[in-house]
Amino acid sequence: MITGWRLTGLLSLLLVAMSFCLLTNHAWDIEGIRQVIRATARTSLVLFVLAFTASAMAALAPNAATRWQRQNRRYLGVSFAVSHLIHLGAILALASVDRSLFWQLTNIMTILLAGAAYLFIAAMAATSFDAAAAWLGPRNWRRLHLIGAWYIWISFAVAVGKRVPFDSFYWPMAALVLAAAAVRLIAMFRRGGKAAAFGASEARG
Numbered sequence: 181m182i183t184g185w186r187l188t189g190l191l192s193l194l195l196v197a198m199s200f201c202l203l204t205n206h207a208w209d210i211e212g213i214r215q216v217i218r219a220t221a222r223t224s225l226v227l228f229v230l231a232f233t234a235s236a237m238a239a240l241a242p243n244a245a246t247r248w249q250r251q252n253r254r255y256l257g258v259s260f261a262v263s264h265l266i267h268l269g270a271i272l273a274l275a276s277v278d279r280s281l282f283w284q285l286t287n288i289m290t291i292l293l294a295g296a297a298y299l300f301i302a303a304m305a306a307t308s309f310d311a312a313a314a315w316l317g318p319r320n321w322r323r324l325h326l327i328g329a330w331y332i333w334i335s336f337a338v339a340v341g342k343r344v345p346f347d348s349f350y351w352p353m354a355a356l357v358l359a360a361a362a363v364r365l366i367a368m369f370r371r372g373g374k375a376a377a378f379g380a381s382e383a384r385g
C-alpha cells in the first residue's frame with residue numbers, strides 16, 4: 181500500500197484533479213467554484229478525521245489498516261492541509277468573482293474563527309517536516325498539535341453543525357465529526373490517563 185510522502189503526493193494530485201474537473205464541468209463559473217469549496221470541505225473532513233483518530237484507532241482496534249493509518253498520520257495530516265488550501269483558494273476566488281454572494285455565504289465572525297484554524301493548519305503543516313519539528317522541540321510540538329487538532333475539530337463541528345438544521349445531508353458528516361471525538365476520548369479512558377488522548381497520542385511517529 182502506498183505510504184509516506186508518496187501518499188501525500190498522490191492525494192494532492194487527486195485533490196487538484198477533482199477541483200479541476202468540477203470547475204471544468206461548470207465552465208469555470210461560480211457554481212463550479214462553490215462545488216470546489218464544498219467538495220474540498222468534505223475531503224478535508226475525511227483526511228482530518230483519519231489523521232486525528234490515527235493513534236486512538238491503532239490502540240483501540242489494532243490491525244493492518246489502523247497500523248497503516250497510524251504510520252501515515254503525518255502524511256494524511258499534510259494531505260488535509262493541501263485539501264484545505266484548495267478550500268481557501270476557492271473561497272478567495274469566490275470573493276473576487278462575486279463579492280455580494282461571498283458575504284451572503286459567510287460573515288466576519290466565521291472569517292476570524294476559521295482564519296485562526298488556518299493559522300493552526302499552516303503551523304502544523306510546517307512543523308510536519310523533521311527540521312522544523314526539531315527546531316520547535318518535542319514539548320512545543322505536542323502542544324501545538326494538540327491544541328491545533330482540537331481547534332480544527334471544533335471548526336468542523338461548527339461548520340457542519342450550523343448546516344445540520346437546514347439539510348439532512350449533513351447528518352453523516354456530523355456523525356463523522358462526533359465519532360472522531362468519541363474515538364479519541366474512548367482511547368483516553370481506555371488507557372486510563374490524560375496522556376493517551378491528549379499528550380501521548382500526539383507524539384510524532
Ligand code: HEM
Nearest residue numbers: 214217218221271285286291294295297332335336339340
Ligand atoms: C476564512 C475561512 C473560511 C471561509 C471564508 C469559509 C467559507 C465557506 C463557504 C462560503 C462555504 C459554503 C460554500 C457554498 O455553500 O457554496 C463553506 C463550506 C464549508 N466549510 Fe469553509 N470556510 C472557511 C474555513 C473553513 C474551515 C477552517 C473549515 C473547517 C475546519 C471549514 C469547513 C467547511 C465545511 C464543513 C463546509 C460545508 C461543505 C459542504 O457543504 O459540504 N471551512 N466554507
